[in-house]
Amino acid sequence: MTTEQILETLRAEFGGAxxxxxxxxxxxxxxxxxxxxxxxxxxSLIKAGGRYQVGVGSDDRDRTATFGLIHFFAFDRxxxxxxxxxSAPVDDPAFDSxxxxxxxxxxxxxxxxxLLGLVFPGHPKPKKLITADDWPDGIFPLRKEVPYNLxxxxxxxxAYQLDEAPPGTTCVPxxxxxxxxxxxxxxxxxxxxxxxxxxxxxxxxxxxxxxxLCQTQVGYNEIPFIAERICGICGSVHSVAYxxxxxxxxxxxxxxxxxxxxxxxLELERLHSHLLLIGVAGHLIGYDTVFxxxxxxREQIMWLSEKITGNRKTYGMVIVGGVRRDVTPEIxxxxxxxxxxxxxxxxxxxxxxxxxxxxHRRTRGVGFVPKDETVLWSLLGPVARGxxxxxxxxxxxxxxxxxxxxxxxxxxxxxxxxxTIVVRxxxxxxxxxxxxxxxxxxxxxxxxxxxxxxxPPFRPGWSMVEAPRGESFHYVLTGEENRPERWRVRxxxxxxxxxxxxxxxxxxxxxxxxxxxxxxxxxxxxDRVAVVDRRAGRTRIWxxxxxxxxxxxxx
Amino acid sequence: MRYAVPxxxxxxxxxxxxxxxxLLRRLTARVQSRQGPPIIxxxxxxxxxxxxxxxxxxxxxxxxxxPLLAFGSVLAVVAVIPxxxxxxxxxxxxxxxxxxxxxxxxxxxxxxxxxxGRNTFGLIGAGREMATMIMVEPILAMTLILGAVKIRxxxxxxxxxxxxxxxxxxxxxxxxxxxxxxxxAFVARQPFDIAEAxxxxxxxxFIEYSGGNLALFKYAMMLKQMFYAWLFVSVxxxxxxxxxxxxxxxxxxxxxxxxxxxxxxxGATNPRMRIDQAVRYYAILIIAALGAxxxxxxxx
Numbered sequence: 019m020t021t022e023q024i025l026e027t028l029r030a031e032f033g034g035a036x037x038x039x040x041x042x043x044x045x046x047x048x049x050x051x052x053x054x055x056x057x058x059x060x061x062s063l064i065k066a067g068g069r070y071q072v073g074v075g076s077d078d079r080d081r082t083a084t085f086g087l088i089h090f091f092a093f094d095r096x097x098x099x100x101x102x103x104x105s106a107p108v109d110d111p112a113f114d115s116x117x118x119x120x121x122x123x124x125x126x127x128x129x130x131x132x133l134l135g136l137v138f139p140g141h142p143k144p145k146k147l148i149t150a151d152d153w154p155d156g157i158f159p160l161r162k163e164v165p166y167n168l169x170x171x172x173x174x175x176x177a178y179q180l181d182e183a184p185p186g187t188t189c190v191p192x193x194x195x196x197x198x199x200x201x202x203x204x205x206x207x208x209x210x211x212x213x214x215x216x217x218x219x220x221x222x223x224x225x226x227x228x229x230x231l232c233q234t235q236v237g238y239n240e241i242p243f244i245a246e247r248i249c250g251i252c253g254s255v256h257s258v259a260y261x262x263x264x265x266x267x268x269x270x271x272x273x274x275x276x277x278x279x280x281x282x283x284l285e286l287e288r289l290h291s292h293l294l295l296i297g298v299a300g301h302l303i304g305y306d307t308v309f310x311x312x313x314x315x316r317e318q319i320m321w322l323s324e325k326i327t328g329n330r331k332t333y334g335m336v337i338v339g340g341v342r343r344d345v346t347p348e349i350x351x352x353x354x355x356x357x358x359x360x361x362x363x364x365x366x367x368x369x370x371x372x373x374x375x376x377x378h379r380r381t382r383g384v385g386f387v388p389k390d391e392t393v394l395w396s397l398l399g400p401v402a403r404g405x406x407x408x409x410x411x412x413x414x415x416x417x418x419x420x421x422x423x424x425x426x427x428x429x430x431x432x433x434x435x436x437x438t439i440v441v442r443x444x445x446x447x448x449x450x451x452x453x454x455x456x457x458x459x460x461x462x463x464x465x466x467x468x469x470x471x472x473x474p475p476f477r478p479g480w481s482m483v484e485a486p487r488g489e490s491f492h493y494v495l496t497g498e499e500n501r502p503e504r505w506r507v508r509x510x511x512x513x514x515x516x517x518x519x520x521x522x523x524x525x526x527x528x529x530x531x532x533x534x535x536x537x538x539x540x541x542x543x544x545d546r547v548a549v550v551d552r553r554a555g556r557t558r559i560w561x562x563x564x565x566x567x568x569x570x571x572x573x
Numbered sequence: 574m575r576y577a578v579p580x581x582x583x584x585x586x587x588x589x590x591x592x593x594x595x596l597l598r599r600l601t602a603r604v605q606s607r608q609g610p611p612i613i614x615x616x617x618x619x620x621x622x623x624x625x626x627x628x629x630x631x632x633x634x635x636x637x638x639x640p641l642l643a644f645g646s647v648l649a650v651v652a653v654i655p656x657x658x659x660x661x662x663x664x665x666x667x668x669x670x671x672x673x674x675x676x677x678x679x680x681x682x683x684x685x686x687x688x689x690g691r692n693t694f695g696l697i698g699a700g701r702e703m704a705t706m707i708m709v710e711p712i713l714a715m716t717l718i719l720g721a722v723k724i725r726x727x728x729x730x731x732x733x734x735x736x737x738x739x740x741x742x743x744x745x746x747x748x749x750x751x752x753x754x755x756x757x758a759f760v761a762r763q764p765f766d767i768a769e770a771x772x773x774x775x776x777x778x779f780i781e782y783s784g785g786n787l788a789l790f791k792y793a794m795m796l797k798q799m800f801y802a803w804l805f806v807s808v809x810x811x812x813x814x815x816x817x818x819x820x821x822x823x824x825x826x827x828x829x830x831x832x833x834x835x836x837x838x839x840g841a842t843n844p845r846m847r848i849d850q851a852v853r854y855y856a857i858l859i860i861a862a863l864g865a866x867x868x869x870x871x872x873x
Contacts, residue, residue, distance in 0.1 A: 188693070189693075190693050190694070190697070191693065196775070197771060197772050197775055198772050198773065209697075212697070212700075212848065212849075300844070301772065302772050303844040303845055304763055304764070304766065304770065304771075304772070304844050304845025305763075305843065305844035305845070306601075306605060306841070307601075307604055307605045307841050307842060308844075309605075310605035310606060310607055311605065311606060314606050374844075376764060376843055376844050376846070377844055379846070379850060380844050380845075380846070380847070526847055526848075526849065527697065527773065528767075528770065528773055528845075528847045528848065529847065530773060531772045531773050
């Protein structure tokens, strides 16, 4: 199937409701449709094999006197992505809810209910998602008249109303702080004895409003550094996705060498992220030995990243137009030698994990979701690939230099937590293969393309990057003051978290930590907030050498 | 002489229980390629807890009494056991069932505390603790009963010490295997640290406890695991005896550290089981333990 065929199908089915279309880039289609047919066209795209990606709401009152909404759908088999663009007049900002058909859209609609004041008649759960419990009604932070640093007075006596507990169950509060979570979030788990019968989620407790900040305060070139602080683990994913979206919108070609360096950064990140998660998974089932060894193996990647970029995390490597540091011949040798060591250590580690029958007993059949529901909930990354859904943005929507690299996409049909772990273990070896190929195939050349003039305004661009946790989606609409008019970030956890209540259903409470852990939840991604590590009350100043020595002597 | 035994028991156990705990931690760290805390860290931990505020979150007397009850019952067990092969003066008229009573009382105290605390996580932990007690205590009972069957007496003075010295037959061998398989459950270590399960239940029954109360519970747990190590040494390794009391004490303590090494290694190389999986596992052990007693009755 092609974008043209999709357009024809929509035209044939909905006639005049299809107002126009645009092909901003190859594999990208935007269709303008009438607001009244939004639900119908969305359904039709899902029927045609589309996967719901995310919705982007925007305040376009100054330009067109409307509120805009775009729902994006990916056609992974055919390598393109379609946006259904529509708008509503200011005095009636209502869009038919598509959540009854596409449950994965639930959060998008709740998000714009909170942030833009849009209304979604027919939404099954029109509750607060993002703004704080005591955020006053009628102030919608993403609207243009609201300043980015507005702090409304807080009130003490408002609380989020959790869902009604199903009859015969008791509520176990997991959160806002709980040792399973590592970040603030609140799961109200309804248990009957030890069996989970339902779950309500209240998160976004650390929403920082990065999108608003970047749309109003900083310029294109600063945003990558803010983007890489969205996530606590991924230092390149968000900045690559953002830069690619801007590059697409501006029609900017970047050098091939820079694309290969981006691939190396992204895959190093996948290596350390997967090892981190497998370690954490061990900890969550009470197997700290797995945890410690996974993190020991991971540590050499962190040191390597520090050598390449100057930092263990928040690398500052990726900027619009290319990357900031080159891979020198010495670094190349260093990477190869670390990879060799890594491969041997991971092979031994994998054997130990796969051979441990108790790990099988704790993860097999746990958090089971059948394939069709995995697709319905738009689950992403290893969470989907462990459930038989064969999607991977690196292969389906090639970006950077992935089109030149050969790699396998491991998919298993287990459908449970074990499947997601198997997939991640296999991906470790694929990542090592990818980095080796990238080092071999990397052409010489500049690492930064100069953007000539100011970027043209109001051009859309969106890009998908396969983060360790699944597809990261960034949408950029270029603006006039050297900054995006609209920048929308959707991390993979945004979808995977929505699927958690389904994964938990009828499992044992003892399995809650590992089921939640199996999506490798990154609340900071969904909350879009940086993790601040503040060592309060320290009387002694540690310099870098000492801290290095300290952390290394303990590992 | 026999009047000195309870004091020797108490001093040895109270002084050394945290050291064994430290050994466990250190060993676990080594398996996990960590350096680990100093071996005397558990002493510091207890001292630190004693200096912390004791929050009385439930505000009821069972909540305050539970740690004392747990600690007291374990101390009572320690005082009556024939540690170092000598019979305690306190144990002359007691029978082996008393040990089971006292240990169950210590477990029940944990339950009282959790129920009085009325914390959701504590209650779930209490449920799991109860299931574990029901399934694990019979195995302990069978171990003692097997000794009693062999010498045809339930007297504590006779049932435990060298119960199998006379005839180490099939029944003893089977019971040895069962005891080893249940050892981690006795001491509530992985894969059977289910009631406390840090990542899900946040220490379960102990969640509401702090300061000195928590220290008492922790101390009681350390003493309890030392008791189970001693019971293993005393029941299954009766030949480790010289007849010289101080020397026997030292030998038993050394053998107990070997048991702790085993506990540490198994604990570090296993994930936590779910309670439903664990209960099935215990059920098999109970049947095997019954079989061992049957064999013992048959004189094997």
